[in-house]
Every structure is written in structure tokens, then in C-alpha cells.
Amino acid sequence: MERKLYNLIVIGGGPAGLAAAAAAWDAGERSILILERDTRLGGILNQCIHNGFGLHTFQEELTGPEYAQRFIDQVEEKGIACKLDTMVLSVAEGEDGSKEVTAVNEKDGLLLLRAKALVLAMGCRERSRGALNIPGFRPAGIFSAGTAQRLVNIEGYLPGRRVVILGSGDIGLIMARRMTLEGAKVLVCAELMPYSGGLKRNIVQCLDDFGIPLKLSHTVVRIEGKERVEGVVIAQVGPDRKPIPGTEEHYDCDTLLLSVGLLPENELTIGLGADISRITNGPVVNESLETSVPGVFAAGNVLHVHDLVDYVSEEAQLAGKKAAEYIAACGDAMSASASGKERIPVEFEGGIRYTVPSMIDPDRIDGWLKIRFRVGDVMTSRKVVLSLNGQPALTKKRRVMAPGEMEELVLTRKLLDAYSSLESVKISIEEDQ
Amino acid sequence: MNTVNLTCIGCPLGCQIEVMMDEEGKILLVTGNTCPRGEKYARKEVTAPTRIVTSSVRLYGSRNGERMVPVKTASDIPKGKIMDVIRDLRGVSVPCPVHIGDVLIRNVAGTGVDMVATKEVE
Numbered sequence: 001m002e003r004k005l006y007n008l009i010v011i012g013g014g015p016a017g018l019a020a021a022a023a024a025w026d027a028g029e030r031s032i033l034i035l036e037r038d039t040r041l042g043g044i045l046n047q048c049i050h051n052g053f054g055l056h057t058f059q060e061e062l063t064g065p066e067y068a069q070r071f072i073d074q075v076e077e078k079g080i081a082c083k084l085d086t087m088v089l090s091v092a093e094g095e096d097g098s099k100e101v102t103a104v105n106e107k108d109g110l111l112l113l114r115a116k117a118l119v120l121a122m123g124c125r126e127r128s129r130g131a132l133n134i135p136g137f138r139p140a141g142i143f144s145a146g147t148a149q150r151l152v153n154i155e156g157y158l159p160g161r162r163v164v165i166l167g168s169g170d171i172g173l174i175m176a177r178r179m180t181l182e183g184a185k186v187l188v189c190a191e192l193m194p195y196s197g198g199l200k201r202n203i204v205q206c207l208d209d210f211g212i213p214l215k216l217s218h219t220v221v222r223i224e225g226k227e228r229v230e231g232v233v234i235a236q237v238g239p240d241r242k243p244i245p246g247t248e249e250h251y252d253c254d255t256l257l258l259s260v261g262l263l264p265e266n267e268l269t270i271g272l273g274a275d276i277s278r279i280t281n282g283p284v285v286n287e288s289l290e291t292s293v294p295g296v297f298a299a300g301n302v303l304h305v306h307d308l309v310d311y312v313s314e315e316a317q318l319a320g321k322k323a324a325e326y327i328a329a330c331g332d333a334m335s336a337s338a339s340g341k342e343r344i345p346v347e348f349e350g351g352i353r354y355t356v357p358s359m360i361d362p363d364r365i366d367g368w369l370k371i372r373f374r375v376g377d378v379m380t381s382r383k384v385v386l387s388l389n390g391q392p393a394l395t396k397k398r399r400v401m402a403p404g405e406m407e408e409l410v411l412t413r414k415l416l417d418a419y420s421s422l423e424s425v426k427i428s429i430e431e432d433q
Numbered sequence: 434m435n436t437v438n439l440t441c442i443g444c445p446l447g448c449q450i451e452v453m454m455d456e457e458g459k460i461l462l463v464t465g466n467t468c469p470r471g472e473k474y475a476r477k478e479v480t481a482p483t484r485i486v487t488s489s490v491r492l493y494g495s496r497n498g499e500r501m502v503p504v505k506t507a508s509d510i511p512k513g514k515i516m517d518v519i520r521d522l523r524g525v526s527v528p529c530p531v532h533i534g535d536v537l538i539r540n541v542a543g544t545g546v547d548m549v550a551t552k553e554v555e
Contacts, residue, residue, distance in 0.1 A: 039497060049503035049551065051485045063487055065503055065552035066533055153489050156501045181488060181519045201442040205484065208440065209512065399467075400446045 003114035007031035007327045009101050010119045011088050011268065014043020015309050016300025016316040017121035018071035023320030024119070025078045029327060033113070034075070034082040035103055041075070041082060042068030043123055044146070045309065047153045050174055052201065056310035067309060086111070091118060091272045093293060099272075116330050117295040117323040120269055120283070121316060124301035126171075127261040134220055141229030145171040145259040149178065158182050160255025164232050165189040166220045168196040168203070170307065172259020177206035179257075186210070187251050190218040190234050192241055195378050197261075197404045199307060220256065221248060229254050262305045272296065279354040280304040286343055287360040287369055288322035289315065295330075297323045304356050304372070307406055311372070344422060350382075350429030351375050353403075360425060362416045369411045371427065375401045383432040384409060388416075389423050397432055434461070437479050443470040450475045483509035486518045487551070490537060491526040496555045502531050503551045510544045517542035530555050 008024050010017045013036030021034050040046065045053070048064030055061060058070065075082070086105040094100045094114065101113040126144040143151070143159055149171060151157045163184050165172045168191040176186045189207060194217050196203055207214050215234065221243050222233040236247035264282040274291040275284040282303040283291040290297050299319035300312040343359035355373040379401045386394040386409050393415055401407060409427060416422065434455060441448040450465040452475050460479065463472045477483075485508070489501040510518060521542045531537075531550045538548035 046552070049489055049505075050487045051505060061485065063503060063505055063551040069533055069553060153503060154499075154501060156489070156491060181486075181515070200440065200447040203447075204440050204442050209484070209515075 003100060003112040005098075005114045005116075006033045007116045008033070008119065008323055009099070009113060009115040009117075010034045010121055010320075011091070011101070012036065012043065012121035012123060012300075012302070013038070013041040013082060013084070014121060014123050014300065015045055015068065015071060015312045016123070016302070016319075017043070017119065018068070018075050019313040019316035020119040020121055020297075020299055020320035020323070021080050022071065022074040022078065023317035024324040025080060025320075027321045027324035029324040032080050033115075034080060035086050035088050035101070036082060036084050037087045039085050041072045041084070047146075047150050048174075049153050050178075053309050056308065057313055064309075071313070083108075083111075088268060091268050091296075093272065097295070099296060116327045117297065119316070119319050119323050120266075120291070120296065120298040120302050121300050121319075122265045122268065122302045124262040124264045124305055126258070127263055129258060132166075132258070132260060134223055136223035137226045139223070139225040139227055139229050141225070141255045142223065143255065143257055145169070145175045145257045148175050148255075148257050152178055152182060158184060160184060160229075160253075162187060162253040163255045163257060164220070164234070164251050164253045165257045165259060167191060167259035167261070168198050168214060168216075169259040169261065170198040170202050172257060173198045173202040173206040175257055175259070176212050177210060180210045180212070184255075186212050187253060188213050188215055188234065190215045190220060192219045192237060193217070195402060195404075199404065219243065223256060229256055232256055262301065264302050264305065266302060269298070269302070277304075277354060277358070280356065282356075284359075285357045287357050287362075287365050288326075289319040289357065290322065290326070295323075295326050297326075304354070304374075307404065311406065311408075314370070315372075344425055346371060347424065347426040348373065348428065349426070351377060351379060352427060352429060355427060360411075362419075362422045365411065365413065365416060367413055371409045371411055373407050373409075373427065374403055375407065375429065376403060378402045379429065381432045382429050385428050385430055386411070386415075387424075387426045387428065388419055390426075393418070401429075439475055439478055441466060441471045441474055443468070443474055452476075452479045454479065482512040484512050484515060485509055486515055488519060488522055490522050492529060492531065492554060493526055494529040496529065499529075499554050502527065502537075502554050504537055504548045505551050506541065506544070507536075507547045507549050510542075510546050514542055514544055518544065518548075522548070 045064035045068035053067040088103045092100045103111040163186045221235045224231040235243040297319040299316035346355045353376045384396045437452045439450045453462040487505045489503045492502045531554045535550040536547045541548045
């Protein structure tokens with residue numbers, strides 16, 4: 001069956017997809033289609049009604065929907081085509097190197113599309129109770145923090161009156177405040193790790209402001225109730241993260257919110273056959289944010305989970321621009337692959353868990369490239385050292401680094417140009433005396 | 434003498450700051466911060482803490498069946514007024530369409546600040 005051809009298809013109309021599409025347009029590409037499964041653009045920002053978005057991008061504090069609207073306006077002004085309420089079922093590589101996208105919606109039915117390049121911007125989803133092994137029945141009243149956020153902010157329902165929160169990720173913290181404002185009593189926020197996974201600002205303004213205790217090194221060991229949650233038992237955990245007998249505390253509650261991590265949503269990426277990182281659960285990408293499948297780019301939470309949407313937008317702009325460049329280089333025949341050259345792996349040590357990108361071709365970096373990474377533990381008084389060909393090229397002092405806060409290093413053209421042939425790139429974290 | 438303990442929100446370091454004040458609330462000493470931003474934050478936080486309040490209100494007549502529209506205070510309000518602002522939103526229901534920046538409640542809870550819409554709803 002004939003597939004309708006676009007130059008670029010962007011999968012996902014959240015912050016990453018919108019920014020990627022707009023950047024591809026700005027780079028000269030005009031044949032673009034955004035596919036979004038929700039009935040409106042903006043993605044998860046639509047339910048993030050709190051403020052604090054856009055400090056880096058717009059130098060002002062916006063709420064989620066306001067931030068999204070800035071990018072929706074750009075896409076609409078440019079006249080970029082969008083299909084809403086449209087679910088992508090699969091993506092595959094065609095014989096001629098084009099990408100085949102199969103999607104479905106109520107209006108068109110089955111949609112068979114083809115593109116010269118794709119930007120994957122499907123975002124992430126929340127880790128669920130099933131991943132945690134908490135004993136007990138399966139009563140009503142257990143929600144992921146994001147589900148509760150949707151119920152309160154979009155649907156207008158309060159999912160419970162007495163609430164315990166497990167996990168101190170940002171969505172859990174935000175919901176502690178939101179549920180309190182809507183009249184619920186949030187009893188405690190328990191965090192398995194000895195540090196919070198959320199931003200400091202959220203701990204102060206969402207927990208401290210309302211006197212909600214944060215119990216670090218604690219977890220839920222039992223959920224009580226058969227039809228509806230009636231209580232939970234929380235216990236302290238040791239350094240091995242196992243509950244310490246005798247430390248159990250019972251809380252009477254009707255609701256348990258889980259804020260226990262986000263997982264990039266890569267079923268389509270896996271179906272396509274792109275390499276996936278076992279650390280980030282996102283695709284492995286190069287300096288152009290291109291996956292192991294030439295012409296398929298990725299950005300935002302589908303690539304690795306971000307703390308700030310500002311960085312998602314910035315990352316997605318690079319993916320959109322590079323996708324447009326790839327299409328331009330392809331010509332009409334789709335024969336010339338933009339990839340192929342052996343790339344230099346970005347090596348790392350000293351507590352770094354991963355880097356994005358994980359390999360680079362210095363010739364394809366225009367101006368600068370941000371290498372983003374996360375550390376595996378809280379560290380103080382360190383320096384981040386970037387070594388090129390085994391020699392320190394850049395040092396950045398960091399008084400504190402935490403797993404919950406993404407780090408970045410900027411690799412500039414100027415730095416790269418100092419080396420006629422680049423053979424190795426390494427980022428290490430060292431003690432800073 | 435009064436002592437207030439704060440966590441600085443200026444950066445990920447999250448300094449534990451101690452502010453000592455006399456009986457009249459005059460700040461005598463700020464300790465525990467590791468940079469000037471921390472002292473500035475602590476002084477504001479103990480004398481006149483403010484917050485932007487965000488929430489959502491009911492909506493009617495939406496063409497695409499939306500039920501709620503998110504709102505925020507157009508600027509900071511005193512921290513102690515947060516619950517008063519929220520109380521003023523109860524029972525409020527606004528007609529569609531709503532545009533970003535539309536004033537939905539004037540002078541919310543007597544703060545002198547308006548409650549504005551933060552989403553486009555048709």
C-alpha cells in the first residue's frame with residue numbers, strides 16, 4: 001500500500017517534539033508532521049500547573065501550560081502539520097532507507113506514513129507499584145503521583161483524603177503540596193535513599209511550607225486494606241536498603257502515592273531495532289542525537305529523564321536541526337547516509353553513570369555541544385575534568401553533585417580545534433582539594 | 434532571642450541556614466550559608482516570605498470537554514495567605530473560552546493580586 005511521504009515525522013507533541021519540529025523548520029525543512037496521541041499538544045506540561053518552568057529559556061517563571069503554549073504558538077505560526085489523538089503503532093526501516101510509520105486515529109483509521117527522517121520524542125512514563133514488590137492486596141487508593149496529578153488538575157477529582165507518599169521525586173513533592181491545598185492531609189513522604197531525588201526548591205516549598213515530614217532511608221513495607229487502602233506501614237532501611245526490623249510505623253490513610261522514578265518510553269525505538277542504553281533505558285545516540293539507525297533522532301525524556309524542561313527544549317532543538325541537515329544531505333534519492341564514520345566514544349569515570357551523547361564525531365559539532373550526565377551518588381568538593389587525547393582540556397569545579405540534578409559540560413568548537421586529530425574524549429570526576 | 438532554621442533553595446547544595454533574631458524580629462546573625470545568595474534568601478524568608486500560588490478552577494462550556502483551567506497569582510503573595518487564596522477559589526466556575534493571562538478573580542483573598550488563567554481553553 002502507498003505510504004504518504006513527509007521529510008520529517010516527529011513522534012510526540014510534548015515539549016521535545018514541539019521544539020524539535022520548530023527547530024527543523026528554522027533550519028529550512030518544510031515537510032514536517034507531528035504525531036501526538038493526546039487530544040492537545042503540550043504533553044505532560046498540561047498537567048504540571050505549578051510554576052518554575054522556563055527560568056533558563058525565557059528568564060521568567062512560567063507554569064507548565066504557559067511554557068507549552070510558547071512552543072505550541074511557534075509550531076502554529078509556522079503552520080507545521082499535527083495529527084492529534086493519533087497513536088503510533090510501529091516504526092520500521094524501509095528497504096530504501098526511509099522510515100515507515102504506522103499510526104491509527106479515529107478520523108483517518110489506519111495511517112501508513114513514510115519519512116526521510118524521524119525525531120523520537122515520546123517522553124517517559126512512571127514506574128508502577130508492580131516494579132516495587134510491596135506486599136499486600138491490590139486495593140483502590142494506590143496511584144502514581146502523575147496519575148493523581150492528572151485527576152486533580154485536569155479531571156477535577158481529589159483521589160484521597162489521607163495520603164502517604166512513597167518516593168521523593170519531584171512529581172511526588174509537587175503532589176504533596178497540591179493535595180494539601182485541595183484539602184487532603186499528607187501525613188509523610190518516605191524516601192528509600194538517604195537523599196531526596198527531587199529539587200531542593202520543591203522540598204522547601206512543597207513539604208517544609210506545609211510541615212510535611214520527609215523520612216529519608218524509609219520505605220513502605222506493607223499496604224493494608226482489601227477494597228480500599230486503610231493504612232500503610234513504613235520502616236527504616238539500612239545501608240543495604242533492606243527494612244530494619246523493629247522500626248515499623250503505622251499510618252492510617254486511604255491513599256498511597258508513588259513517585260518512584262520515570263522510565264523512557266521506548267517500545268517504538270526497540271521495535272525499530274535501535275540500540276538501547278541499559279543505564280538510561282533510552283536509545284544510544286551520537287553528537288547529533290542520532291540513534292544507531294541513521295536518520296532517526298531522539299530528544300527529551302525518551303532519551304534520558306530530565307529534571308528541567310528547559311534542557312529538554314534545548315536538546316530537542318539540536319535533534320530537530322540535525323534531522324533537517326540529514327534530510328538536506330539525503331537529497332531526493334535517500335541514498336547518501338549521513339552516518340557511517342567511526343565515532344569516538346565518550347569515556348567516563350569517577351562516579352558518572354552515563355553521558356548523552358555517548359559518542360561523537362567532532363566534525364559534526366557546530367559551535368558547541370553539551371554533554372549531559374548524571375552521577376550515581378551525592379558527592380561534595382569535586383571537579384569535573386574533560387580530557388581530550390589524554391590531556392585535561394577543561395575543568396569545572398562542583399561543590400556538590402547529586403543523582404537528582406543533571407550535570408553538563410560544554411564541548412566548544414574552540415576546544416576541539418586545538419586538536420588536529422581527536423582520538424579520545426573522557427570525562428572524570430576527581431577530588432577537589 | 435529566636436532562631437529559625439532554613440534550607441537554602443539557591444542551588445543543589447541546600448545549605449542549612451540558621452537565622453538569629455531578637456524579640457522584635459530584627460535579624461542579628463545569619464550563619465550556615467556558603468554564599469551571599471544564601472544570606473539574601475534567608476533574610477527575605479524570615480522577614481517577608483512570598484510564594485506564587487497555582488491551582489485550578491472549574492470551567493463550563495468547553496468545546497473539547499475540558500473541565501478545569503489552571504490558574505496562578507499574577508505575582509508573589511505573602512506565604513501566610515496561601516490557604517486564604519485557595520479558599521477564595523472554591524466554588525468558582527468560569528465560562529469558556531479562557532486565554533492565558535485572563536483575570537479570573539480580582540484581588541484574590543484581599544492580597545491586591547489577581548488570579549489569572551495559565552492555559553488556553555476553547
